[in-house]
Structure formats: C-alpha cells, structure tokens
Amino acid sequence: MKIAFLYNHDAVHQIPHTIPVASALAARGVDVHVLTSSAEQRETAASLIAPGVAAPGTAVTFHDLTLSWPNRLADHLLRPVLPFKRIAILREHATLLGSFDAIVVPETTTTLLRTRFGVSAPKLIYIPHGAGDGAAGFRKTTRHFDLVLLSGEKVRDRMLSGGLITPDNHAIIGYPKFDIALGRPVERFFDNDLPTVVYNPHFNPHISSFYPFGRAVLDWFAQQDRFNLIFAPHTMLFKRAIHITPIHKRIGWRGNLPKTLLDHPRIRIDTGSRRSVDMSYTRAADIYLGDVSSQIYEWIAQPRPAIFFNTGGEDRATSPDFGHWSLGEVITRVDALPAALDRAITNPDAFKTAQELRRDLTFSMTETPAGERGAEAILAFMARSASATG
Template sequence: MSSDPSTHPRRIGFLFNHDALHQVAHTAPIISALQRRAPGAQVEVITSSDRQADAVRQFLDPGLPPPVFRSIRANRGIRLVEQMLGNMVPLSRLNGLKRSTELFRHFDALVVPETTTTFLKKKGQSDQPKLIYFPHGAGDRSIGFSQEIGLFDYVLLPGEKTRDRMLAAGVIRPDNHRVVGYPKFEAFANRPPVKLFDNDRPVVLYNPHFDPMLSSWFRFGEQILDYFASQNDYNLIFAPHVMLFQRKLLASVEHRILRFRQRIDPRFAALDHIHIDTGSSRSVDMTYTSAADIYLGDVSSQIYEYIEKPRPAIFLNSHDAKWQGNANYEHWTFGPVLDDLAGLGAALDAVSPLSDAYRQIQTAAFAYSFDMNGGNPPSQRAATAIAEFMDLPQ
C-alpha cells in the first residue's frame, strides 16, 4: 500500500471546545452537508465533553454514516484549578488544546465556532491543520472583530455586515472568506412555537449578556425581576446568555473587568407568569426568541435572531455607553434605549405595536446581517466553501 499522503482521504475535523452548548448549532449543521458534498473526505467530530457530543449528534443526518467522534480533555489538575478560580479563565479549554496538538496535526483542517483555537497558530503550528472559522452569532460587539480572527486560514460568514466590519478591521482578506448564510436558522426552521404560560398576556424576553461591563444584569437585574413579579400585564421569560450563570466570577476579556455572579431569589421562580432558564438547551435553540412578543436586553447577539420576525425591542444602557453612531451598538437602533428603569413600564406600554420606523430599521439590519438569498441552504453553502478551499474531490 502506498504511503503517499496524497492518496489518503483528507481529514476535516469539526471541533467543539467550550463548556457550554451555545456554539454547537452554528457549525454542527455543516457536518452532514460536508459528508454529502465531499464523500471522499474523512469528516470527524472532536468534542471536549459528553454534553457537546450529544448536542452535535442532534444535527446529524441519520441517513448518512455517522462521523467518527473523538474526545479531548483537560488535565484533571487544571480542571480543579479552574474550579478554584470560579471558572473565570478558560484553562480547561486551553489545556485541552495543548494536550491534543499531536491529534490535530493529523487533520488537514479544523472547523471551529470560537477563537480559542488560534492558540494552535500562536504556538507555531502554522501549516497543519488549516483553521476555518464560523462566528457563533452575528452581533455587533467589538470582540466579534478582534485581531485573533486574522490568524484563521479561512472564514465563513453569515452576511455582509460581519464581512464588511472584518474587512475594515483588517482581520480577513478578500480572498480568504466567503459569505454562506446562517446554519442555525436552517437547523431550527419550521418548528412550532412553544407555549410557556397558561394565559394570553404578551411575553417579554429578558436576555442580558454575561460580560460584566456591558450586561444590564448586574445593575438592573433584580429590579427587573421585581417589576415583573409585581404586575399582571406581562409574562416574563428570564433567559440570559448561558455563560452568565455558568461561572461564579465573570471576567470581561474585552474590558478587563471582574464581577461576582449574583444569585436569583427563589421567590421569582415560584410565580406562574415568570419563566426562568439560566442555561438549558432551550436558551440556545431559539425557543425563547421565537416565543417572545417583546425583547428586553443589552448587547447579546440573540437580538439578531429575534428580529428574524420584526417585533418590539427595548434596550438597557446600564453602563452609560455613548452608543449613538457607534457600530458596536447598532442593534440599539431597533427600539427605545433606557438609561434607568424609571421608564420601563411606559416603554413596555408604548413599544407595541411595532412602529413602521423600527420595523424598517430591523428589516434592513436583518438583511444586512444574514445572507438569506444564496439559493442553497447555509449548511450546503458552507460545505461547498470548505470543499473548495481545501480542494476536496466533490
């Protein structure tokens, strides 16, 4: 048998190396599409937890041979240190990568939804594997256009907005990216909405981010829960970013700030008109963005998934941001922005029905953020882009 590497199937790994599940739906739908597009390639899945592996399997086509699953794990001592530090620093993620560098060298490419993997490039492993990036969301925060993205060999993008900002930031080139759409929409399309309350009141989704600088939770969170607990006009879904309650101590890489996590008073969970979810699969599968009538939030990219169907939105400026004209807060043009909670009741009453002006802004922003007109589903477009970039037989 020939030992010529050119006669071996190209190995493409889909790497999921995060302690939460919110990134899975962004790249997992591409796995089966790539198996169909490039059947001669060896497509494999690499996860850092059993929960990740189980989540990925939900997106696979049962009519295709299942890909090989491989597991990477951090050193037990590193995991203990991470826990002692309140999970503030992703030591396990980095250690799992470091311990698996020999495994990764046997892959021609790794497809990833986060930037920690650029650790491999920083360590001088520059030629193999190629790193292919798809961002887990289409939000506006500046960290989504960080210089780390420039370390990727190829970048798949959901729409023109992300492309234009990355080009302006100099983190992609005209020849190393492709706009393919948003596989997460494809993955959760055509599902019936979930009814969470036994009444017909409007449903408000409060969706604060975890960043301790930008999140409204630390300044306004308990007051918001108190407000909804004491009224009978609205139902409330409290479904923050999954990382808000994942860690005891929250760190902002972007803003160099630390804050301890605040607890939720159990009395709120006992109320029939308040639904609390701090990290189940429903908080990442668009269940709540689909069920809500009004969005209440700060800087989470979930606002862009919410405006797939234009609806009222209210934003909380808890950190005194000078946001007008700032691209990092472009989504705050989708509805009124409150600097304090004194006007929350009036804003809730006034924001529905959605005005024509806000509807036009949301519709234009959605079209700019997501390429929905590619002819083929996003997973197929992404698979084609990967196959062509890697020169896989199709």
C-alpha cells in the same frame, strides 16, 4: 480528506452555528470528525447532526477531549479569570488536532494551535457563533484563519474594513443556525394570552444589564400582571458565580435567584437549557429586552419590538459595537421600562423598517441552506489549497 469540527467551550451555545455544515460535508462523503470537551457538548452535537448522517457506518466520528487531573484542578481555580480549560484542551490534544486536513471552529481561541502550540498543518476555518456587533466578534486573531465563512454583508464589510479578512479568504454562506431553528414549530410557554417578554442579558460585567438591573427587572415582572417573562440570559451567565473582565477591570457577582421567581406562574427562568440556545424563546416571545447579545439579530429574523438597557453612558450610542441599538428603544433605568413596554405594545412596528434593513444586511438568505453553502465553500477552498501546493 479529514475535517474536524471542534467544540471547545464551557457551554453548548456555539454548536448550532457550525454543526449543519458538518452534516452537509458528511452527507457528501467527507471524513468528518466531531471533537467535544464535555458530555453535554457531545450529546448536543450528536442530536443536531442531520438525521441519518450520524448512523453507524457513516462518515462522522466523535472524539471526547479530556484533561489530565492537574489541568482539571488548575481549571477549577482559574475558571473565573481566564478560559484555562479551552487553552489546556488545545495543548493536551495538539497532536490529534494536527492530524486533520482542516479544523472548523465557531470561536477564535483555536488560533493558539498555530500561534503558540506549533500546529501548522491543518487549515483553520472560522464560522462565527453569531452575527452581532460586539467587539468580541471582531478580534484581531481572526487574521490567523485560512478561511472565514460569514452570515452576510454587514459582518463581511466590517471585517474587511478592519483588515481581519481579505477579499480572497472568506465567503458569505448565510446563518447555519437557521437551518436548525427556523424549520421547527413555535412553542407556547404560558397558558395565557398575555404578551411575552424575553429578557436576554449578557454575562460580561462590562456590558451586561444583569448586574446593575437584573434583580430589579425580575422583581418588576413578578409584581405586575400584564406580561409574561422568559428570563433566558446568555448561557454563560450561570456557568460561573463570578465573572471577571481583566481588560476593563470589572467584576460581576451573579448571585442566586429567589425561589419565588422560580415558581411564578407568569415567569419562566432558563439559565442554560437547550431551549436557551436554539431560538425557542426568541421565536416565541413578543418583545425583546436585553443589552448587547447577538441574539437580537436572531430576533429580527422576524421583526418585532425590542428594548435595550444602556448601562455604560452616551458614548456607546455612537460605537459600531452597539449598532443594534438602532433596532429598538434604548433606556437607562428600570423605572423607564413600563413606559417603554407600553410603547412597544401600542406601536409594535416602530422599528420594523430598520430591523428589516439590518436583517437583510446581516443574513444572506437563499434557497440553498447555509449548511450546504458552507460545505461547498469549504470543499472549494480545500481544492484550491491542494492545487496551489500540488
């Protein structure tokens, strides 16, 4: 049995969500292939494979997926508007991808193999990269997967109610990223004892607080002396200077950060290193500041104060896409931030009960690691499929 783990994105943030499952399958003797579309992805995936599994002679094979020069040029021109590279990678490597028994992915673009490029043989298996509430995690394309592996009841129930999965084509396995992140020591990033805020805005200009508020937020932290700040936005924010959302007709110009912020003793800026995606900052900080990132759910693995910027009006407060706003205080202006931070320090447990309830619905935690549970679910599914066709 040949099972591929495909990483086909501009950044590396999706890799920790599935690589523990690859490790667990390889340890069971499955012929595992890791396919990456950049050197950074390959390096990250190789570093996260369980120790010993990626050694010579084991069952992990790495493949580099590259583009022809015309498609590289087209990607350079079209990158701000659409994920051209991801689509071109699928098209150019359709024959290789069609040679596997199953393909495991943390995103939904891969369904184009089946719907557009005629690759029908492999089973498509989806492990979402995150467990948030945003609409991006509940796309209709989910229906094209043969098996969907989920973190817990919250996501399962919403997908079932939306007709995105069926009672028979999914399993709850927990959150594989926790297998990697929660066992490491918590790092210390400042040489003082001030409370630390992590600011984690999204990159999508339709929902992000960075475009209207980001510079003002950074300037406020630079001018005060009561808090440390870790600015660790969604890793895609600094991958492009311009972000466009054609559906909502929104354009966001990211801009550059002034050098005074880069050298500030109480501000740490990370626009996309490994620490920005491996929970280093969400584990080390005391207060979360953001808008819609699914990292809020990684944050409440250990309940702590959270503050959210609402940049889109009152109607968002009742939408399931913003359900995480029940886990902290919601503000609409930067000048409301100082008082919100004061309340977070004075009453850090104000949202603890709500966070614990939501955490337990979002993440299924057992003595068996999620990577192992995912491997078992995949093997059981492949055995059922073989039996049904045999």
